[in-house]
Amino acid sequence: MKKLRHPTRWLRYSVLATILTLIFYVAFGYGKRSFEAFCPFGGMESLWGLYQSGEFSCTLGPLNLSLLIGVLVLALIARKAFCGWACPIGFLSELASRFTSLFWRRRPQPSEKAEKGLKLLRYVVLVAALYFTYKSEELILRGYDPFFLLFSGFGHGSLGIVSWIVFAALVVGAFLIPMFFCRYLCPMGATFDPFSKVGMLKVVRNESSCTMCGACQRKCPQNLAPQSVVKLRHQDCTLCLECLDACPIDKTLELRAMI
Ligand code: SF4
Ligand code: SF4
Structure with a gap:
């Protein structure tokens, strides 16, 4: 029998495709919760509200916090496995990159120095997201968040033309630089960093x-x-x-x- 090429990739893609399908299922209104309940970064966005008033912000709830704790514990064991094996945005970014690779095999990569500098952007996004969310008690990131924009269909909280421009820039970025959003802009990735660094x-x-x-x-x-x-x-x-x-x-x- 012919040996399957890339067996791990097929297993991983099966897991990712299942999760992506489930999030779409919930986003189309078939589940009991909002699709936003399945975002671990929602747990981060809730922390200040919980500390201050004991309440979750907007549509967020205990599931967000449980997911946050779960993925951070997972990072202590399996580093950023959440990004590679569960995140729907990571999956779509990887598919975009793989598609581009079909006709552009050797894409230019930023120099090591530029790469280090660009990766600092995700900490800027993390701090800005938390600061403005805690200050306004609104999920201020929604208008710029590819997860929210994609699964809500640019719903409540999106910023019209601004959101379309940001989303278009992220899509173009995903085709030009592999894992563009994950590498440089994802605030959840920044949250994982210290945990992932010591992952077993x-x-x-x-x-x-x-x-x-x-x-x-x-x-x-x-x-x-x-x-x-x-x-x-x-x-x-x-x-x-x-x-x-x-x-x-x-x-x-x-x-x-x-x-
Ligand atoms: S460079 Fe990488 S792929 Fe090549 S033999 Fe070494 S570990 Fe394997
Ligand atoms: S992300 Fe880690 S496991 Fe995946 S190819 Fe790179 S080094 Fe290997």
Whole structure:
């Protein structure tokens, strides 16, 4: 029987497609809750209101907080696995990137210095989102949030033409730079960073069998370089395991639990 290529990717895409379908199902009004109840960042946006008045903001509720706690605990074990295995925006970004790769194989990547600078933007977004949400007691990010705009169909809280421009820019960005929103702008990604940095599961490289061919980095959606380290501790690793699938030498890259 023919061996399935990229077995982990198919498993991961099946999980992601199921979650995406469920969110659309809820967004179309078939569930008991709003689709916003399934956003862990809603838990972050609720923290100040809960501290101040014991109440959740707008449509948010206990499920948002439970999800936030759950994904942060998960990050201590499996780093940003939520981004690679559950987030519908991450999934759509990856599909956009894969589509572009069909006809633009070697996309230019920002230099290392530019990449570091651009990644700081997600902390700016995080601080701005929390500051304005806590100050106004409204979910101020809605008009700029691809998750809300997509699943609400630019519903209540969107900012008309401004939201369309922001959304269009994010879509263009997704086709030009792999994982554009996730890498540079996602406030949930910024929240994960300190937890992911110490996450237990890691991609580990066997130096003696590695040929430094670079296939692992070329396939990494986050443009990380497993070939340049022995233990990959980078906070942006989503444990998508594309690098393991791509490595041509058996047992050179492995997933291991370690401190
Ligand atoms: S794909 Fe495997 S052999 Fe090639 S550089 Fe990466 S770890 Fe080394
Ligand atoms: S290093 Fe490997 S597991 Fe981590 S994000 Fe890149 S391809 Fe995925």
